[in-house]
Amino acid sequence: MSLITTWKSAEEIRFSLQDVGMVGIVSCDICANFFDTGGTRGMRYMAGLLEEWGKTVVVQKCILGCCSEEIIRQALRIYRKPLAGCEALVVLSCSAGVQNVMACDPGMKVVGALDTLGTAVITGRRDRHEASSICSFCGQCVLAYTGGICPVDGCPEGRLYGPCEGYDDAGGMCVLDTGRRCVWKEIEARGDAADLRAIERLRRDGNRTELRGPSARTAPPFARKMLGWVAVRLSQVRLGTFFGWIR
């Protein structure tokens, strides 16, 4: 699974950097790398744009996972000298990475240059992305009963358990967005409507046994720091490029 990210508009990024001359870039080598919005390619692209806009790119680094607190803390520590010359840090990562960099307080303005759309499978095949629906994290997943199609993404009403009332009248097209097919036609063909209704009843009954899961295991503070340090150092041997090749 990977988080889908896209570029914000040039105007928006420039606006965020309007009073800034010296810039650093942190680029996620995992999810954003898979969508060419991060990794080395995204980072170089961003650096080129920033220079075109009259900014000085003081430092640019790929990081193996911007959403990990310990990795970002270690990266800010390891790169503190070059970062000291920056007025803003441009983060090429999903929203979790941007929030994480802000929470770790690099001591300068943090600018997220990407928008986060949802999740997608990791594959270089664009046709698979186009054929897949995008998860927008509703917290009540029904994919198991819809043939893998997300109704929240595909239906303008975001109907989780079945089509809207007007569905039968539109000849297979969406009544709200007449330019596209009703996603529930496809779900009926690929999913299991009876199970979906059963799940809806089960959820509405409110009988829930919360599963606690296994007890959490975290390494002691020193080991966490060391693992974060190793991850930043591994970023320097460009593992992300390898991951990018195999998607």
Ligand code: SF4
């Ligand atoms: S139903 Fe759709 S939006 Fe909700 S969790 Fe599943 S894939 Fe995500």
Ligand code: SF4
């Ligand atoms: S016609 Fe289908 S896709 Fe359109 S709003 Fe109704 S159920 Fe959703």
